[in-house]
Amino acid sequence: MRTPIVETKNKVGESVELFGWVQTIRNQGAIKFIIIRDVSGVIQAVVVKNPRVAKIADSLTLESVVKVVGLVKEEKQAPGGLEVTVNEIEILSLAAPELPIPVIEKTGETELPKRLDWRWLDLRKPENLLIFQVWTIMERAFVDYCTDNGYIEIHSPKLMSAPSESGAELFEVKYFERKAYLAQSPQFYKQMGMASGFERVFEIGPVFRANPSFTSRHDTEFTGYDIEISFVESHYDVMAEEERFIAAMLQAAKDQYGEKIKKTLGAEVNVPRIPFPKVTMAEAKTILKKLGVPSESDGDLNPEEERKLSEYIKEKEDHQFVFVTDYPKEVRPFYHMRHTDNPELTKSFDLLFNGLEITTGAQREHRYDVLVKQAKEKGLKLEPIQFYLNFFKYGCPPHGGLGFGPTRFLMQMLGLNNVREVTYLYRGVKRLEP
Amino acid sequence: MRTPIVETKNKVGESVELFGWVQTIRNQGAIKFIIIRDVSGVIQAVVVKNPRVAKIADSLTLESVVKVVGLVKEEKQAPGGLEVTVNEIEILSLAAPELPIPVIEKTGETELPKRLDWRWLDLRKPENLLIFQVWTIMERAFVDYCTDNGYIEIHSPKLMSAPSESGAELFEVKYFERKAYLAQSPQFYKQMGMASGFERVFEIGPVFRANPSFTSRHDTEFTGYDIEISFVESHYDVMAEEERFIAAMLQAAKDQYGEKIKKTLGAEVNVPRIPFPKVTMAEAKTILKKLGVPSESDGDLNPEEERKLSEYIKEKEDHQFVFVTDYPKEVRPFYHMRHTDNPELTKSFDLLFNGLEITTGAQREHRYDVLVKQAKEKGLKLEPIQFYLNFFKYGCPPHGGLGFGPTRFLMQMLGLNNVREVTYLYRGVKRLEP
The missing domain is CATH 3.30.930.10 (Bira Bifunctional Protein; Domain 2)
Known part of the structure; x- marks a missing residue:
C-alpha cells in the first residue's frame, strides 16, 4: 500500500512503501542519502548497513523511478525533519545517465527553448x-x-x-x-x-x-x-x-x-x-x-x-x-x-x-x-x-x-x-x- | 426584473416580466392565447380587452422572441394551472413567418439530416x-x-x-x-x-x-x-x-x-x-x-x-x-x-x-x-x-x-x-x- 510522501509525517515509526523519482544521490562513506520526490513532496531515504540494497542503490541514476520500502523516523538534520531507513529498493524505470536538462535548478537557468524541447523534464520542477x-x-x-x-x-x-x-x-x-x-x-x-x-x-x-x-x-x-x-x-x-x-x-x-x-x-x-x-x-x-x-x-x-x-x-x-x-x-x-x-x-x-x-x-x-x-x-x-x-x-x-x-x-x-x-x-x- | 417561467408559480397575484419564445398562438374570438417558452418551462399568456397589446400580438409569428409584462393568476384550464394576463408585450426578435422545420413536434417526425441543417431550431425542443x-x-x-x-x-x-x-x-x-x-x-x-x-x-x-x-x-x-x-x-x-x-x-x-x-x-x-x-x-x-x-x-x-x-x-x-x-x-x-x-x-x-x-x-x-x-x-x-x-x-x-x-x-x-x-x-x- 503506497504512502504519498506528504503523508509520511503521520507514519513516524511505521514501515511505508514510497514511489517516486530519485532527485539527488549523495554518498557519505558507507551511508547513502537519496532524496525521493513524488507529486506530493520530497523525503530523504538512507541506505545504511544493507549491502544488498546498497548494491542496487549504486546502480541508480538521477531521475530514475523507484519503489522504496522503509521505516519512517524523525531526523532533525534531514529536509522536512523526516527520514526513511531503506529496507528494500526496486528500480521501476532507470533513467539514462545524462539528463539533457537539469530537473532541479532554478527556472530560467536553462534557456526556454531547450526547456521546451524537454518539456516533460522541465515540468518535474x-x-x-x-x-x-x-x-x-x-x-x-x-x-x-x-x-x-x-x-x-x-x-x-x-x-x-x-x-x-x-x-x-x-x-x-x-x-x-x-x-x-x-x-x-x-x-x-x-x-x-x-x-x-x-x-x-x-x-x-x-x-x-x-x-x-x-x-x-x-x-x-x-x-x-x-x-x-x-x-x-x-x-x-x-x-x-x-x-x-x-x-x-x-x-x-x-x-x-x-x-x-x-x-x-x-x-x-x-x-x-x-x-x-x-x-x-x-x-x-x-x-x-x-x-x-x-x-x-x-x-x-x-x-x-x-x-x-x-x-x-x-x-x-x-x-x-x-x-x-x-x-x-x-x-x-x-x-x-x-x-x-x-x-x-x-x-x-x-x-x-x-x-x-x-x-x-x-x-x-x-x-x-x-x-x-x-x-x-x-x-x-x-x-x-x-x-x-x-x-x-x-x-x-x-x-x-x-x-x-x-x-x-x-x-x-x-x-x-x-x-x-x-x-x-x-x-x-x-x-x-x- | 425578469422572472424565469418556472418561478411564476411563486408569483401568483403579482406582476412579472417574462422573456421567451412564442411557442403557439391561438385566437379565440376576442381573446388570444400565447404559449411562451423559456429555458425553464412554458406558460400561457392571455391577451384580453387590450386593443393596443392585441394589435402587437397580431403581428407575432411562431418562435419570435418577446418580453411580456403581466399578472400571474391561477387558471385550472391552462397548462400547468397558471396564466399570465398580458399588460405589455414587446417583440425582441421577429421570426420569419415560415419555419424551415417545426420546433414543437415529436423528435423523429422530421428526418434527421433536415433537423441537423437547422440544428438551432431542433435544439429548442x-x-x-x-x-x-x-x-x-x-x-x-x-x-x-x-x-x-x-x-x-x-x-x-x-x-x-x-x-x-x-x-x-x-x-x-x-x-x-x-x-x-x-x-x-x-x-x-x-x-x-x-x-x-x-x-x-x-x-x-x-x-x-x-x-x-x-x-x-x-x-x-x-x-x-x-x-x-x-x-x-x-x-x-x-x-x-x-x-x-x-x-x-x-x-x-x-x-x-x-x-x-x-x-x-x-x-x-x-x-x-x-x-x-x-x-x-x-x-x-x-x-x-x-x-x-x-x-x-x-x-x-x-x-x-x-x-x-x-x-x-x-x-x-x-x-x-x-x-x-x-x-x-x-x-x-x-x-x-x-x-x-x-x-x-x-x-x-x-x-x-x-x-x-x-x-x-x-x-x-x-x-x-x-x-x-x-x-x-x-x-x-x-x-x-x-x-x-x-x-x-x-x-x-x-x-x-x-x-x-x-x-x-x-x-x-x-x-x-x-x-x-x-x-x-x-x-x-x-x-x-x-
Whole structure:
C-alpha cells in the first residue's frame, strides 16, 4: 500500500512503501542519502548497513523511478525533519545517465527553448507542477460558477467551413474532397446556443490562430474559456458575469494554493473587489494623453498603453483589473452591437489584468438586417457566413458574451512573463514537438 | 426584473416580466392565447380587452422572441394551472413567418439530416435541451471526481507533427511551411504527463478522426474524456477508477434529472454497482460461441457480438456494464503492455455499456526498449514518434489509462440511437455546416 510522501509525517515509526523519482544521490562513506520526490513532496531515504540494497542503490541514476520500502523516523538534520531507513529498493524505470536538462535548478537557468524541447523534464520542477495544479483548481472554479448559475456546457466543432473571426490567421485542413478551417474561436457556435434557447452557455476548448508572431503573449493554439448569455440589456451585464467568475477563480486559487504560490513563485493572489473599475476608450485615451504615453491610434491600445493604464488604475483605485469599454466600430468585428445614440461606438469591452488584455467581449448584434448591413460594411462576403446569419432569422434574443484567456490570466496571477510557461505544451510557428 | 417561467408559480397575484419564445398562438374570438417558452418551462399568456397589446400580438409569428409584462393568476384550464394576463408585450426578435422545420413536434417526425441543417431550431425542443443539461451535470461530476482525487487537468495540443494513434484516418493541416496533423487522441501527451511526474491527469477535449463511415456511432470530430494514472499494478487499477467515475456521473444525472429523463425520454437512469462484471476476450468468445453468435475474428468483437455479450451479462448478472479484458496484441496498439506470462495478450480492456463500446484502456508499456521493440513489430517508423519514445528515457513510472466517449455514454444512458442526437453540432464526411 503506497504512502504519498506528504503523508509520511503521520507514519513516524511505521514501515511505508514510497514511489517516486530519485532527485539527488549523495554518498557519505558507507551511508547513502537519496532524496525521493513524488507529486506530493520530497523525503530523504538512507541506505545504511544493507549491502544488498546498497548494491542496487549504486546502480541508480538521477531521475530514475523507484519503489522504496522503509521505516519512517524523525531526523532533525534531514529536509522536512523526516527520514526513511531503506529496507528494500526496486528500480521501476532507470533513467539514462545524462539528463539533457537539469530537473532541479532554478527556472530560467536553462534557456526556454531547450526547456521546451524537454518539456516533460522541465515540468518535474515543483514550481511548474504548481502552475498546473493551480490551473486545475481555477478551471474547476469556472465550471462550478457556470454550472451553479444555470449555464449549459457546449463542445462546439473546431472544424468549420468558414472563418469564425476574420479570414486572417486561419489554418486550412484537408477535409476529404474539400477544405475545412480550424475554429479561431467558438464565437459563431456559442451564439448558435442563444438562437437555440439555451440562454446561457459556456465552453472550454482549444482555439487556433495561424499567427506568425513570436512574442511572449502569442501561440498558434491555446485554451479559451467562452461564455454567452441571453436577454442582456447591454455589455454591462456581460462584464458583471466576468467579475463574478474571476473573483470565484481567484478565491479558489488563494484558498487552496495561496501560501504555496507565495512561497514558490513569490506572487500574491488577491481576490478583487466587485465591481471592477471601468473606463471608456475615450476616457482611457484622455488619461494616457495626460500621462504622456505615445499612441498610434485613437481607437485601440498598444501593449505599452495597456500597461500604463493599468498602473494608473492600480494607483488611483487600488485595483488589478480595469475594463476598457465602447471601442470604435473600426477596431471591432461586424457582430459587435453599436450604440443607438452613437453608432460609431460598439457596446464592447476588453479586460486588462495587471496591464495585459485577457478578455474581449460585447453585446452582439442579434437583428438580422442590421447584422447583414454591418457584415457588408466590413467587406465580408455573405455566402460563406450565411449559415451563421441564419441563426438570427427565426427568433434570437438579445445577447452578449466574452472570450477569456486562461493562460494569460494565470501568467498574470502568478507573476510569470511568458504564455509558454503556463501552457502544457506550447505550439508556435517553429514548434510542433514534442 | 425578469422572472424565469418556472418561478411564476411563486408569483401568483403579482406582476412579472417574462422573456421567451412564442411557442403557439391561438385566437379565440376576442381573446388570444400565447404559449411562451423559456429555458425553464412554458406558460400561457392571455391577451384580453387590450386593443393596443392585441394589435402587437397580431403581428407575432411562431418562435419570435418577446418580453411580456403581466399578472400571474391561477387558471385550472391552462397548462400547468397558471396564466399570465398580458399588460405589455414587446417583440425582441421577429421570426420569419415560415419555419424551415417545426420546433414543437415529436423528435423523429422530421428526418434527421433536415433537423441537423437547422440544428438551432431542433435544439429548442425541450427533450434536446435536456440532453445538454444532462451533459453539463455529467461532465461536472467527472471534473469533480478527478479534481477531488488528485488529478491534474491538462489541455494538450491538437496540432501534432505525427499521428498519435495510427497513420489512418488522419486530418492534415497546412502549418506555415510544413504539415501538421490533428490529434486523434491525447494519448501521447497524457502519457507525457506521467513522464512529467504529474501522476494523475485528465483531459476533456476534441478528438479528430478522418473516418469516412456514415454509421450512427461515428463522426469526424467528437469530445473525449481521458485519464492516465501512474504507479498502477495492472489494467485492473485503471478499470477501478473508471467504475468510480461512471458511478459518480450516473448518480449526479439521476439525482438532478432522473425524473425528467424518465418523463421526457422514457429512460431510466441507474447507478451501477461496483465492481462491474469483467470477462476476458477468450471467455467472451466462449460465451458467444455457446450463444451461437457468428464471429469473424478470435480477437475482437463486432457490434452484434457486443450487443449479445451485454445482453448475456445483463441477464446473468443484472448489470448494464461489462469490461472485456486481455485483447490479443494483434488488435491493440504498440503502446499497450503485454502480459509477462503470455506475451500474446495485452493488459488492456474495453468497456461495454448496454451493448456499445464506450471506452478503450490499458496499462501502457513504460520500458523504453520494450516499447521500441513493439513499435517496430507493428511496422511503425521510429523517427516520426521519437519525440514520444523519448518520454520513456529519463524515468517514467508504470502507468495506465483510458479514453472515454461521453457522446456514446450519453446515448446509452438516455436510450437514444445516434451520436448525432447527443452532439451539439455533428461533423461527418458530408457535414461541415452549420
